[in-house]
Amino acid sequence: MNRWQKLAGVFLVLLIGPLVIPVPAARGTLPVAELARAESNFIEVGEYDVHFTEAGSGDTNFLLLHGLGANAFSWRPVTATLAEVGTVIAFDRPGFGLTERPLSWEGENPYSLAGQVELALALLDKLELDSAILVAHSAGAQVALSLALEHPERVEGLVLVAPTVDTAGAPGWLRPLLNLPQIRRLGPLLVQALAPDNGVPEPGIEAAADDFGMLGATAEDADVPSVSAENWDRGLWEYTLASKEHDLAHRLTDLAVPVLVVAGDQDEVVPPEASICLAHELDANLIVLQGIGHQPHAEDPATFVEAVLRWGGFGE
Numbered sequence: 001m002n003r004w005q006k007l008a009g010v011f012l013v014l015l016i017g018p019l020v021i022p023v024p025a026a027r028g029t030l031p032v033a034e035l036a037r038a039e040s041n042f043i044e045v046g047e048y049d050v051h052f053t054e055a056g057s058g059d060t061n062f063l064l065l066h067g068l069g070a071n072a073f074s075w076r077p078v079t080a081t082l083a084e085v086g087t088v089i090a091f092d093r094p095g096f097g098l099t100e101r102p103l104s105w106e107g108e109n110p111y112s113l114a115g116q117v118e119l120a121l122a123l124l125d126k127l128e129l130d131s132a133i134l135v136a137h138s139a140g141a142q143v144a145l146s147l148a149l150e151h152p153e154r155v156e157g158l159v160l161v162a163p164t165v166d167t168a169g170a171p172g173w174l175r176p177l178l179n180l181p182q183i184r185r186l187g188p189l190l191v192q193a194l195a196p197d198n199g200v201p202e203p204g205i206e207a208a209a210d211d212f213g214m215l216g217a218t219a220e221d222a223d224v225p226s227v228s229a230e231n232w233d234r235g236l237w238e239y240t241l242a243s244k245e246h247d248l249a250h251r252l253t254d255l256a257v258p259v260l261v262v263a264g265d266q267d268e269v270v271p272p273e274a275s276i277c278l279a280h281e282l283d284a285n286l287i288v289l290q291g292i293g294h295q296p297h298a299e300d301p302a303t304f305v306e307a308v309l310r311w312g313g314f315g316e
Contacts, residue, residue: 023185026192026233032098035228037073040098045122048110051098052091052123056083060156060314061129063120064090067138067162071097074137077301082135085314089132091123093140094239101235111235111242117146124154133312135159137297138270145248148257157258159308162270162294163278165248178241187237252281259284260311262304264292285311 032051036042039053053072062082064075072090082088092099094110108115120143124132133156136144141163148155177183227233259282263275272288279286287307289296297304 023188025230026188026227028227029230029232030228032100032229035098042098043123043126045119045126047105048094048102048119049100050091050119050123052089053079054127055079055088056086058086060086060312061132062086062088063124063129063132063134064088065120065134065136065140065143066090066093066096067140069096070137073097074295074298075135078297078305081301081305082308085309085312087129089123089127089129091120093143094119095235096239098229101229101231101238103231103234103238109238109242111239112244113142113146113242113246115242116143117150120147121151121154130154131156133157133159135161135297135308136163137161138294139164141165142246142248145252145255146246149248149251149254152256155257157260157312158255159260159262159311160275160278160284161262161296161304162264162267162275163261164270165252165278175241175244184241187241188233191233191236191240252278255282258311260287260308261285262287262289262296262307264289264294264296264299266292267294269294287311 036051039055041052041054042049043052044050051072053075064072064079066072066074071092075088075090079088079090093116095101102110108118110116110119124130131154134144134147136158138161141160142165144155144158144160145163145165148158178187259279261275261279261282261284263270263272263286265272265288267275276286276288278284289300289303292299
């Protein structure tokens with residue numbers, strides 16, 4: 001066998017091998033039904049089963065959108081207090097928590113930004129909520145901002161918590177490579193390898209964990225780690241593949257609803273300077289909490305809720 005034949009053999013192995021290598025399911029996962037908690041609710045929205053929690057009642061509605069790797073339970077520290085003034089709905093965005101992780105679909109990709117906006121709007125319809133205040137953490141802010149821009153009549157206001165406006169997920173130069181058939185097939189193995197065993201990032205790698213969708217297991221939601229549910233790896237991989245450039249940053253001046261930006265001065269994932277700049281650009285109210293990191297709602301829930309209620313004019 002000459003050198004060129006050897007090179008051709010290596011090329012074929014690299015080309016075909018990833019397409020035939022078995023991709024085992026992630027270990028240690030459980031069916032969604034076994035991970036549900038007392039406050040869990042499931043509702044069929046379009047083609048998918050969506051997991052959500054609901055508390056309170058009244059004319060004011062809050063729709064809570066978690067960040068990457070978190071879930072509806074991550075809002076537990078503030079849900080009860082917000083429920084004293086209205087109805088509070090927290091749901092798991094596609095790819096996270098206990099919401100169904102489809103592996104095939106018709107129409108809009110449920111993991112894409114447009115698909116998540118579509119799902120949030122459909123959830124409001126399904127729950128017969130005409131409008132809501134959207135409270136969104138980190139990458140959840142992209143969904144909230146998109147919904148407010150496209151359907152301002154459904155949004156009474158925005159509370160953006162340590163918000164990220166730029167596209168999440170893989171950088172633009174890497175996405176064509178990720179979409180190669182060989183890489184698409186092996187992607188779940190990659191995210192399995194990157195995830196910590198319990199879904200909780202080691203200290204000092206929060207920013208990297210946030211990029212890969214593993215941040216969010218706080219003391220309040222650690223009983224439902226980010227890597228517990230069946231197909232978590234495949235859902236996270238589809239979420240990563242669906243990320244792409246968007247024009248949110250160029251449309252912010254079109255926003256026509258009141259906005260509150262909440263940041264922590266110790267945030268190492270979204271620098272407080274970025275939140276301050278965003279608040280100025282939106283002409284929004286701004287609260288910077290001292291000694292607080294990336295999750296103000298979990299780290300100082302009392303101050304967080306007080307700021308939200310004061311901004312919203314509740315109890316005045």
